[in-house]
Amino acid sequence: MPKYTGGCHCEAWDFETDREPMFLYQCNCESCRRLNGSLSIGACYREGEFRLKGGEEVRYDYKGGSGQMMFTSFCPECHVRLAVRPEILPELVFIPLGIFSDPNIFKRINLEIWTSTKLNVIHDQNCMDLSVADSGTAERIGAFLEALDTR
Numbered sequence: 001m002p003k004y005t006g007g008c009h010c011e012a013w014d015f016e017t018d019r020e021p022m023f024l025y026q027c028n029c030e031s032c033r034r035l036n037g038s039l040s041i042g043a044c045y046r047e048g049e050f051r052l053k054g055g056e057e058v059r060y061d062y063k064g065g066s067g068q069m070m071f072t073s074f075c076p077e078c079h080v081r082l083a084v085r086p087e088i089l090p091e092l093v094f095i096p097l098g099i100f101s102d103p104n105i106f107k108r109i110n111l112e113i114w115t116s117t118k119l120n121v122i123h124d125q126n127c128m129d130l131s132v133a134d135s136g137t138a139e140r141i142g143a144f145l146e147a148l149d150t151r
C-alpha cells in the first residue's frame with residue numbers, strides 16, 4: 001500500500017505516493033478564495049514524487065498573487081482540483097490537501113501566505129509554522145525550501 005492515497009470526488013482520478021510532502025501550505029490569496037470558495041491548503045511535492053492516474057484532465061491557467069502563472073489541472077467530470085503547478089517554481093507541484101484520503105494525518109501547516117487577504121472567519125489552531133502577509137519574496141521562499149527539504 002502506498003503511504004498516501006487520494007483522488008477526486010467522482011473517483012476518475014487517483015493519487016498515490018510514498019513520499020512525505022516537502023511542506024504543507026495555506027494560501028489566502030484572492031485567486032484561491034474564488035477558486036476554492038475560501039482558501040487553499042495543499043501539500044508540495046516535486047514533479048515525479050507522486051502518481052496521479054486518470055483519464056483526461058482539464059486545465060485552467062491564471063495569474064497568481066505573485067504575478068506569475070499558475071497551471072491548474074482539474075477532473076473533467078467532477079471539476080475537483082487535482083494539482084497546481086506554479087510557473088515560478090517549475091519543479092514543484094501542489095496537491096490539494098482535500099484530495100488526500102486521510103488529510104488529518106497532517107498536523108501542521110509549514111507556510112501560510114497572503115495573510116493580508118485572509119478571511120476574518122478563518123481561525124488557526126496554532127498550526128502555522130510561518131505566516132507571511134504576501135506571497136513571500138523568492139529569497140525567503142528559497143531559504144524556507146532549503147531548510148525544509150530534509151526528508
Ligand SMILES: [Zn+2]
Pocket residue numbers: 008009010011012013075076077078079080
Ligand atoms: Zn472526478
Ligand SMILES: [Zn+2]
Pocket residue numbers: 027028029030031032033040065114
Ligand atoms: Zn492563493
